[in-house]
Amino acid sequence: xxxxxxxxxxxxxxxPNLIAQVILFFIVYLVLRNFAFKPIIAMLEERRRRIEEGxxxxxxxxxxxxxxxxxYEDILAKANAEAQRLIEEVKASGERLxxxxxxxxxxxxxxxxxxxxxxxxxxxxxxxxxLKKEVGRLVVxxxxxxxxxxxxxxxxxxxxxxTARQIAA
Numbered sequence: 001x002x003x004x005x006x007x008x009x010x011x012x013x014x015x016p017n018l019i020a021q022v023i024l025f026f027i028v029y030l031v032l033r034n035f036a037f038k039p040i041i042a043m044l045e046e047r048r049r050r051i052e053e054g055x056x057x058x059x060x061x062x063x064x065x066x067x068x069x070x071x072y073e074d075i076l077a078k079a080n081a082e083a084q085r086l087i088e089e090v091k092a093s094g095e096r097l098x099x100x101x102x103x104x105x106x107x108x109x110x111x112x113x114x115x116x117x118x119x120x121x122x123x124x125x126x127x128x129x130x131l132k133k134e135v136g137r138l139v140v141x142x143x144x145x146x147x148x149x150x151x152x153x154x155x156x157x158x159x160x161x162x163t164a165r166q167i168a169a
Contacts (some may be wrong), residue, residue: 132167136160 140159144151
């Protein structure tokens with residue numbers, strides 16, 4: 001032990017002080033570990049856990065945001081498609097209504113033209129009948145004046161028929 005003692009004396013090592021210092025070191029270490037290191041490590045661990053939760057929450061929020069954006073775009077696309085469909089329906093309905101109105105107007109115009117033609121035909125026939133009657137009367141009067149004789153109803157009818165045939169031709 002002499003060699004170890006010489007080395008210890010050379011370095012100024014005093015065994016009772018070294019043992020006391022080692023014991024004090026372990027006591028200080030145990031106290032620091034229990035009262036300082038554990039709370040600090042627990043606090044650092046809690047902080048690390050919160051940071052991880054924050055990162056996980058941020059990832060969840062990013063995912064939810066992406067899903068919400070996709071839903072928004074899907075809803076917007078559906079709304080645009082529905083709006084386009086409604087516009088097309090309104091256009092088709094407007095065109096159909098315009099065509100129906102045109103057909104109704106055409107039918108009414110044709111009906112008015114037909115009725116006008118009928119009325120004109122009737123008026124022409126009535127006017128022609130009156131004209132024949134008047135011309136017949138005038139012919140009878142003229143004939144009576146020219147011949148200086150009074151005509152019988154049979155003569156009136158014969159002259160009227162002859163005049164009507166000549167006017168119709």
